[in-house]
Amino acid sequence: xxxxxxxxxxxxxxxxxxxxxxxxxxxxxxxxxxxxxxxxxxxxxxxxxxxxxxxxxxxxxxxxxxxxxxxxxxxxxxxxxxxxxxxxxxxxxxxxxxxxxxxxxxxxxxxxxxxxxxxxxxxxxxxxxxxxxxxxxxxxxxxxxxxxxxxxxxxxxxxxxxxxxxxxxxxxxxxxxxxxxxxxxxxxxxxxxxxxxxxxxxxxxxxxxxxxxxxxxxxxxxxxxxxxxxxxxxxxxxxxxxxxxxxxxxxxxxxxxxxxxxxxxxxxxxxxxxxxxxxxxxxxxxxxxxxxxxxxxxxxxxxxxxxxxxxxxxxxxxxx
Numbered sequence: 001x002x003x004x005x006x007x008x009x010x011x012x013x014x015x016x017x018x019x020x021x022x023x024x025x026x027x028x029x030x031x032x033x034x035x036x037x038x039x040x041x042x043x044x045x046x047x048x049x050x051x052x053x054x055x056x057x058x059x060x061x062x063x064x065x066x067x068x069x070x071x072x073x074x075x076x077x078x079x080x081x082x083x084x085x086x087x088x089x090x091x092x093x094x095x096x097x098x099x100x101x102x103x104x105x106x107x108x109x110x111x112x113x114x115x116x117x118x119x120x121x122x123x124x125x126x127x128x129x130x131x132x133x134x135x136x137x138x139x140x141x142x143x144x145x146x147x148x149x150x151x152x153x154x155x156x157x158x159x160x161x162x163x164x165x166x167x168x169x170x171x172x173x174x175x176x177x178x179x180x181x182x183x184x185x186x187x188x189x190x191x192x193x194x195x196x197x198x199x200x201x202x203x204x205x206x207x208x209x210x211x212x213x214x215x216x217x218x219x220x221x222x223x224x225x226x227x228x229x230x231x232x233x234x235x236x237x238x239x240x241x242x243x244x245x246x247x248x249x250x251x252x253x254x255x256x257x258x259x260x261x262x263x264x265x266x267x268x269x270x271x272x273x274x275x276x277x278x279x280x281x282x283x284x285x286x287x288x289x290x291x292x293x294x295x296x297x298x299x300x301x302x303x304x305x306x307x308x309x310x311x312x313x314x315x316x317x318x319x320x
Contacts, residue, residue, distance in 0.1 A: 003304050005057040006038060008068070010048040017046065020078070021303040023056065025064055027160065027274040028297045031139050033087035034161050034273075036064045040079050054083040058302050061270050065164035085161035089114055090138040099130045103145035103157065107168055110138055119165030122173075124149050124157060129240035152241055154249045158275030171294065175277040178269055180261075180293075180311070182282045188263040190284065199233040199254040200224040202247045206237040217243035219251040259315035261293060268307030272298050278313065291315060 006017045020039040027034045036056055040046070048068060056064040066085035073079055092114060098106055103124040111118050126149045133141045146157050156171040182188060201220040208215060225231075233254060237243055261280060272278070274295055282289040293313040301308050 003059045004302055006040070007055045007057075008040075008046075008048045009053040009055075011052075015046050015048065017041070018043070023302045025056070025300045025302070026298065029158065029274040029295065030143060032274075033090070034064065034066065034085040036066060036081075036083040036085075038081055038083075039074075040081055042077050042079055054081075058270060058307070062163045063270055063300075066161070086116055086164065086166060087139075087159075087161050089116060090142065092138050093135055094133075094138065094141075095135055096133040096138075096141045097131070098128070100127055101145075102127055103142065103149045104168060106145045107142060107159070107166070110141065111166065114138070117165050119162055119167045121166075121168045122157060122170050124155070124168070126152050127240070129238065148238065150253065151235075151250055152246050154252050160273055160275055169275075171275065171277060174275050175292065176269070176271055177279075178272070179279040179281060180263060180266065180313070181280075182284070184266045185263040185311075186265040188261065188282075190282065190289065191260045192257050193260075194228050194231065194257045196258050197254060198228075198257055199231050199250070200228060201230050201232040202250045202254070203232060203234045204237055204243050204247045204250070205234070206243060215243060217247045219244075219247040221251065221255045224255060259289075259291070259293060259313075261313040261315075262311070263313070264310045266309045266311055268300055268302070268309045270300070270307075272300075272309060272311075274298060278311075280313065280315075 004019060004023060006019050008015045008017055018041040020041065023038045025036050036054060050068050050071065052068045054066055054068055064085065066083045068081055068083050070082040071079055098109065104121050107121060108118065128145060128148055133144065142159060150156050157168055158171055158174060159166065159168050202218065204217050206215045233250060237246065272295060274297060276295045277292050278295065280289055280291060280293045293315040295311060296314045297312040299310040
């Protein structure tokens with residue numbers, strides 16, 4: 001049995017397609033749908049249309065369940081196809097108003113309105129008092145709700161499509177037993193920085209409309225202020241937010257240098273998707289790296305004899 005199995009359902013018929021080598025599947029941590037690209041070999045029987053369901057299975061494991069969005073002919077026999085998973089429909093724009101809802105409840109509300117299928121939805125717990133999103137992408141609506149949740153609780157959540165079901169999971173549940181080192185891929189680039197989403201002093205404030213006074217709440221890390229200088233983040237408080245709790249949570253999230261790793265042609269693992277967390281251990285001459293990093297973006301390339309990944313990993317700045 002072939003490792004690569006690609007099925008298209010069209011008007012009540014299921015076609016198992018003959019495809020060229022090099023099927024690619026790409027996912028990102030947030031703000032983009034999963035994408036499958038493949039070249040199908042046309043014969044006298046095969047016929048399919050935009051909007052038809054596409055399923056991709058590799059070595060018996062379900063990988064992708066989405067829909068045909070683009071077809072391109074390069075010659076009489078080859079059709080290049082781009083398919084997206086259900087997350088594509090979060091590109092819809094709408095005016096969204098809600099009150100007293102958690103980010104999870106906002107997702108459930110939007111899923112009902114736009115006929116999206118849900119799987120596991122974590123209880124994000126933090127209640128957002130009120131919010132109006134004016135003509136915004138649904139991606140933006142959900143990202144804002146999740147960002148507010150993270151800034152008040154320190155918990156990070158990832159939204160992804162798992163073979164036709166939208167899941168919202170705590171990032172702690174997406175940690176994999178995979179170790180990446182400097183020998184894992186063909187080429188790599190590792191960067192650290194305190195210039196991008198690093199803060200060692202936090203100030204949050206609330207305007208008291210009755211008294212005209214401003215309430216300030218602070219959190220800071222003296223050692224890093226001495227080492228890096230003062231790098232301050234200032235934010236206003238939303239209705240219902242606890243000032244000191246939010247300041248402490250923001251410091252815990254941002255008081256660290258960012259880390260980025262790009263590594264190509266890593267041996268493939270179908271469990272890896274945007275939002276997964278992997279172990280990284282690298283010896284770089286005068287520097288040893290040993291920590292967990294999150295997948296910001298991954299591109300899988302599948303063939304009958306090989307499966308490779310191009311990975312973009314981040315650490316320390318993955319909440320913004």
